[in-house]
Amino acid sequence: MKAAILGYGNVGKGACDIIAQSNTGLEVKRILARRMRPGMEDIITLDFNDILNDPEIEIVCEAIGGLSPAYQYVSAALKAGKHVVSANKELISHYYAELNALARENGVCLRFAPSSGGGIPWLPNLIRAKRCDSIEEISCILNGTTNYILYNMTEKSLSFETALKGAQDAGYAEADPSADIDGEDTRRKCAISASIAFDVALDENSVDVFGIRHITAGDIAAFKEMGKVCKLMVKAGVKDEKIYAYVEPTLLSSSSLESAVPLNYNIGSLVGRSIGKLSFYGQGAGSLPTGSSMVQDMIDIKEGISGAPAPRSTAKADNSAESHRYYIRTSASVKGLRSISDGDSKFYITDEEYTVAEMHEMAAEIRKSDPNAFFAGICG
Numbered sequence: 001m002k003a004a005i006l007g008y009g010n011v012g013k014g015a016c017d018i019i020a021q022s023n024t025g026l027e028v029k030r031i032l033a034r035r036m037r038p039g040m041e042d043i044i045t046l047d048f049n050d051i052l053n054d055p056e057i058e059i060v061c062e063a064i065g066g067l068s069p070a071y072q073y074v075s076a077a078l079k080a081g082k083h084v085v086s087a088n089k090e091l092i093s094h095y096y097a098e099l100n101a102l103a104r105e106n107g108v109c110l111r112f113a114p115s116s117g118g119g120i121p122w123l124p125n126l127i128r129a130k131r132c133d134s135i136e137e138i139s140c141i142l143n144g145t146t147n148y149i150l151y152n153m154t155e156k157s158l159s160f161e162t163a164l165k166g167a168q169d170a171g172y173a174e175a176d177p178s179a180d181i182d183g184e185d186t187r188r189k190c191a192i193s194a195s196i197a198f199d200v201a202l203d204e205n206s207v208d209v210f211g212i213r214h215i216t217a218g219d220i221a222a223f224k225e226m227g228k229v230c231k232l233m234v235k236a237g238v239k240d241e242k243i244y245a246y247v248e249p250t251l252l253s254s255s256s257l258e259s260a261v262p263l264n265y266n267i268g269s270l271v272g273r274s275i276g277k278l279s280f281y282g283q284g285a286g287s288l289p290t291g292s293s294m295v296q297d298m299i300d301i302k303e304g305i306s307g308a309p310a311p312r313s314t315a316k317a318d319n320s321a322e323s324h325r326y327y328i329r330t331s332a333s334v335k336g337l338r339s340i341s342d343g344d345s346k347f348y349i350t351d352e353e354y355t356v357a358e359m360h361e362m363a364a365e366i367r368k369s370d371p372n373a374f375f376a377g378i379c380g
């Protein structure tokens with residue numbers, strides 16, 4: 001089966017290398033790039049129409065990133081009756097309903113395993129579990145950069161700034177790390193994973209998100225005293241017939257599976273009504289791991305294995321039924337909370353459970369007077 005790769009960067013090159021080294025029955029006929037590479041004149045094109053108008057190319061793999069021109073290329077490929085694999089979480093979470101519908105209308109497959117979990121077969125196994133089970137909850141660590149920062153802050157007692165610099169030096173964090181440390185990248189992966197788990201097209205903007213930009217070494221020291229480890233968790237499930245979905249720093253028991261996830265690794269877990277908890281662990285990013293996930297999707301297409309089920313409807317996350325206790329560190333006074341520590345590193349542990357919706361609203365309010373405030377959910 002002949003394929004084209006759009007974008008010859010980390011993921012696109014990784015996928016090409018894996019196909020070249022293995023016996024998949026796939027052939028990369030064309031690569032779309034923005035500039036020619038010496039010795040690759042026969043395979044690289046700078047014109048997407050060379051791919052769109054080539055009837056031999058049956059699969060188009062998008063590894064460009066961003067919304068435009070990825071959206072235009074993916075839509076055109078689907079309309080031309082070509083299967084699509086995309087690594088692009090921004091594209092998939094933004095256009096989930098539309099691109100899924102377009103694939104169905106044109107009788108082709110849209111797959112996007114590399115978009116959430118990098119090299120981990122997280123989305124394919126979520127789809128597989130649903131064939132004979134219903135998903136009750138998903139809980140995941142899906143951002144390697146923030147896990148690397150939190151891991152090094154915890155293990156080496158580093159400040160946030162030093163741990164972030166280490167992540168940048170190691171090539172895990174970008175020069176502008178905002179999308180990772182503010183949780184936007186994770187929000188998109190949450191929306192995609194929850195859409196699959198609960199058969200909807202979940203509005204990414206309805207997913208409550210709080211990142212780790214303001215976590216301090218003092219917070220980490222307090223968590224250690226509590227016997228907790230902080231991770232940036234994706235959580236989604238169904239409660240009172242409402243889909244909850246959110247991303248927030250979460251304090252986990254130091255003996256939990258998730259608290260043991262090191263460095264830039266990821267984990268995706270589902271709870272099925274019949275199967276119970278199933279977890280998938282590995283490298284959530286990187287050229288070859290993510291390229292491998294892209295090639296696995298291509299092989300599934302070649303073998304006629306279907307992708308995600310059609311969303312039944314569009315939906316917004318409703319976090320008013322999901323609740324737990326919270327750690328809140330702020331210099332602002334917070335009414336109704338029990339303070340357990342005073343002084344420079346003042347923090348609160350809520351006595352009662354707060355709904356996720358309430359906490360995220362309260363945090364937005366607190367941060368008007370204390371922009372450096374930090375909170376984390378307490379689980380386990």
Ligand SMILES: NC(=O)c1ccc[n+]([C@@H]2O[C@H](COP(=O)([O-])OP(=O)(O)OC[C@H]3O[C@@H](n4cnc5c(N)ncnc54)[C@H](OP(=O)(O)O)[C@@H]3O)[C@@H](O)[C@H]2O)c1
Nearest residue numbers: 007008009010011032033034063064065087088285286290
């Ligand atoms: N890297 C990972 O580990 C990873 C993991 C999971 C998912 N992803 C996702 O995979 C996608 C690609 O990421 P990446 O890390 O491979 O990015 P990357 O290394 O920056 O590669 C993107 C490539 O696309 C090319 N490109 C950009 N616009 C183009 C256009 N209009 N036409 C043709 N080529 C174009 C770029 O060309 P130039 O070289 O000219 O800039 C670059 O080579 C993103 O959506 C990312 O979120 C990445």
